[in-house]
Amino acid sequence: MASTRHPETNPQNGRVWLSGGNGAQLEPLVSEFKSLSPFPVWTESLAWNANLSSGDNFYAARVNEGMNLLTQEIQSIVSECSVVPHIFLAGHSGGADIVTHTLYNLAGTSTALAIKGAVVYGDPSTNSKQTYNAKGVTSSTGVFHRTDAQTTTINNSYTYFGWSYDNPTIATPKHYPRVRAYCNKDDWACRNPIAGLWDASAHNAYTSKAEDAYNWMYYLITDTR
Known part of the structure; x- marks a missing residue:
């Protein structure tokens, strides 16, 4: 599992921290995964500074830096495993x-x-055409929303064939997303524009989603094809 935020300890390869760094919003999810999963779990957080207060151009460069770090870490993990992790x-x-x-x-x-x-959680690049919102989350546009073409690529590239986690009574298997987005109704980042922008507490109110997020992840391991 990769996540981002200070504080952190035990740096590894210049890309990740092996202790801490998850941030307050993700820590409950990481803890649930580590304590409840019946499978061995290894977690790490991305060695990326989450201070994003210097404007749009700086933000884009920082996100691109983080994307490169995460891409390299995923590629490294895959190359070092004898089976697909x-x-x-x-x-x-x-x-x-x-x-x-x-x-x-x-x-x-x-x-x-x-x-x-x-x-x-609270993705600023949210696009109204993404098909992977969590149950009950309506479509919206983020403050730094990605293009429709990029969104379509994600929609089509990360799916599983099986049964619905959110609607298990659907009898016929089909393709469902392997991505799950949560966006609170007053979150300025994934629901632009929102009055009061940077003071909106809804952007930092996702800890209650940990149980659902973990159950969905566990479902992807045990109940899908």
Whole structure:
């Protein structure tokens, strides 16, 4: 699982921290995954500074830097494993933007086959045409929304064939997303424009999603094809 935020310890390869760095919004999800999963779990956080206060151009460069770090780390993990690993990604805010940019960057490659699933909270690159919103989350446009073409690539590239996690009574299997996006109704980042922008507390109110996010990830390991 990859996530982003200070504080952190135990740097590794210049790309990740092996302790800490998950951030307050993702820490409950990481903890649930480590404590509840019946499978061995190894977690790490991306060595990326989440301070994004210097304007749009700076933000884009910082997200691109994070995407390159995460891409390199995924490629490194895949190359060192004798079998295809099950990699889950998770990100909040700028970290969510990095995750979805990385998904687009790796779409169609053999490396992408190792990405079992991805969860994002308050993604500023949210596009109204994405098909992977969590149940109950309506479509919206983020403050730094990605293009329709990029969104279509993510929609089509990360799916599983099986049964619905959100609607298990659907009898016929079909393709469902391996990405799951949460966007609170007053979150300025994934629902632009929102009055009060930087003061909106909804952008930092995703800890309650941890249980659903974990259950969905576990479902992808155990109940899908």
